[in-house]
Amino acid sequence: MHIITAPFRLLLAALWLVLAIFSVLIVFLVVAPPSRQQAALTACKTFFCRRLLTCLHIEVEFIGQMHPNTGLVVSNHISWLDVLLMTHYSHLHFIAKSEVKDWPIIGFLTQLLGTLFIRRENKFQVYRSLPKGQKLLQRGESLMVFPEGTTTHGDTTRAFYPMLFEIAVREAAWVQPIAIRYWAHQDTPSIAVPFIDDDGIIGNILKLLIQKKTRAQVVFLPAIKATDYDRKALATLSKANIDRVLASGICPSTTRLTPFSQATILD
Numbered sequence: 001m002h003i004i005t006a007p008f009r010l011l012l013a014a015l016w017l018v019l020a021i022f023s024v025l026i027v028f029l030v031v032a033p034p035s036r037q038q039a040a041l042t043a044c045k046t047f048f049c050r051r052l053l054t055c056l057h058i059e060v061e062f063i064g065q066m067h068p069n070t071g072l073v074v075s076n077h078i079s080w081l082d083v084l085l086m087t088h089y090s091h092l093h094f095i096a097k098s099e100v101k102d103w104p105i106i107g108f109l110t111q112l113l114g115t116l117f118i119r120r121e122n123k124f125q126v127y128r129s130l131p132k133g134q135k136l137l138q139r140g141e142s143l144m145v146f147p148e149g150t151t152t153h154g155d156t157t158r159a160f161y162p163m164l165f166e167i168a169v170r171e172a173a174w175v176q177p178i179a180i181r182y183w184a185h186q187d188t189p190s191i192a193v194p195f196i197d198d199d200g201i202i203g204n205i206l207k208l209l210i211q212k213k214t215r216a217q218v219v220f221l222p223a224i225k226a227t228d229y230d231r232k233a234l235a236t237l238s239k240a241n242i243d244r245v246l247a248s249g250i251c252p253s254t255t256r257l258t259p260f261s262q263a264t265i266l267d
Contacts, residue, residue: 049087056208060085064220071137071173072165072226074238075180076246077146078154079195079204082180083110085216086144093136095145095164116143126163133167143167147235151196154181154189156246160239165231177221177238179245185213219245 053060058081066073066089073092075082083094094115101110101117110117116136118129133143147160168175182190192207193214208214221241226234 046087046090049084053081053084056081056205056214057211058208058214058216060088060216060218062088062218062220066142066220067174067176067223069174070142070176070223071171072168073142073144073176073178074147074160074165074242075144075178076154076157076242077148077151078180078182079151079193080201081182081193081195081216082146083115083144085180085218089142091141093141093143095133095143097149123163126161127166130164130167130170133164134171137167137171137173147238151194153194153196154246157239157243160235162231162235165226165234165238168226168234169229169231172227175224175226175234175238177224177241179219179221179242181217181219181246183215183217184211185215190214221245 073086086092086094094110096110096115096117098117098119100115116129116132118132119125136143145164147162147164148158149161150158152158165175167173182193184190184192190211192204192211195201195204224234224237229237
């Protein structure tokens, strides 16, 4: 039955995307005064991103809570969906490589979500982008980065590049590592979600649509005070904590919450 309904859900997802575009135009051109445009845009992006997740039959489970003083959120990276999961947190911005702006569908979504685009060709270009991230933290907002710089299948992580952790060091901020995992409806790791190598966005969406259900699990790990470490140590510690969760292989239905955790499920 889920295969039969896939075309309908694809059409519905496309409709939500079109509505999102028109809503953004209305916010900026008609409804919201300049002083309230950011709040209106935040409400729009949260609403439409949740609708897209629903169309794709993706349920989101949060385990644990974000530290109230978190400045930098760091995570493993599996799919373009990773960003949509975190729109639950309205104060959160994202960092992505500059070419993402030109991707179909995702390019629009990432710009809608207030993404900070940087050129990652070399360390010097990334270093020059650090003040942009610092300004966000100085405004009391948070920034989410994927320090691997690429996506994986989600069973483990690649090396974490430490440069972006310098933002937290300079601002004496808290670093919040999170582990993201995706499960098929049989409580086995999803093979439809990973967006890697030469995958196309349309093909990836179609694979998601024919799934009966996908459960996304976001595990918040203990926050780390950046003043206690340099950027390389922060990267190493964050990676080790995230790998510990990924290596556990525990499916959502059998998860035992750790003392710092509290589960919340969003349908």
